[in-house]
Amino acid sequence: MSGIYPKSLEEVSSLLCSLPGIGKRTADRMALSLLDWEESELIRLSNLIGSLKEKIRFCQICGNLAESRECAICSDPKRDHQLICVVETPRQISVINKCGRFNGVFHVLGGRLSPLDDIGVDSLNINQLLERIRENDVREVILSTSPDVEGEATAAYLAEELSRNFAIAISRIALGIPLGSDLMFADAATMGMAIDARRPIR
């Protein structure tokens, strides 16, 4: 906004600008449009933001975000608690949940193995996962870490560790060409894997 608007507005804009996916221009528009809000709505947003950290903690069972001891998913009796999907962060839960094909529960690692960043087995919620499987009747664990170097390494480590300790099914999300995409734009690594992992259709 470069000095033409009031300082408090510019400050809001520059704070919003540090959020993901928000450029300077969008942040400016957002800040300006906050002025059109009712005072009561502004106060509501202000209060919510101010108390966000103190209200939100991690689910004692799975590590998802929660406002009480257990998150909304772990405390849902309609979910299949014998089926655990292992993810890196709470953000990944939403993507998987939205696809509508998974009705199990989650386990949030809190990251992925990354020796270069000094993130080893003990930095992640891996012991909690083992303990959780040990103490509960778990049928299958789906490894849903991201399909990049560190995510794959984390999945491989977990697959090894789980199969050594438990007689349960362990699976990995299918990797391949995304639906709706043009093969022309597939990268070589993905294409190669899609060939290697081809499924017989008849």
Place this chain on the structure above:
Amino acid sequence: MSGIYPKSLEEVSSLLCSLPGIGKRTADRMALSLLDWEESELIRLSNLIGSLKEKIRFCQICGNLAESRECAICSDPKRDHQLICVVETPRQISVINKCGRFNGVFHVLGGRLSPLDDIGVDSLNINQLLERIRENDVREVILSTSPDVEGEATAAYLAEELSRNFAIAISRIALGIPLGSDLMFADAATMGMAIDARRPIR
């Protein structure tokens, strides 16, 4: 987020979602990433948002947003106060200011003439503009309302009114084909106007 995250987080997301340019997905990402902020930054944003309305008012001279009697532009002695650019809203100021070709001051109408919405001459800051020109040494007024039906009507009305009352230069921003665009995509109305308003080059 559909019930998988804490309620306070979903509330923040749904409030952010009502801002312009922010879809559900971006709002979710923003809300989640607020959790990564330092507590002090959250409090700062919270306080800014909560006090936005009480801090910000309209500049007594031009109608721009301000935190004191005069906005940053009107109180800037390095600006050319004899040159007034008339805009509809404070938001348009930023676009004009950023182009770097205008060093005058602004006058914010607070809308445009729109009989259907019951917005007439008295609903806009038109009398203030006339008074401002009458009491100050103004050299030129640039009419910069948007080039749509109502913006054009507003500009036409102002041109008439100003030329009847004052012996000053009155101009309208140039309308035509935008720079960097492909003529192929120009609409007929714009193209027609670009022909009509063509400039001799030698």
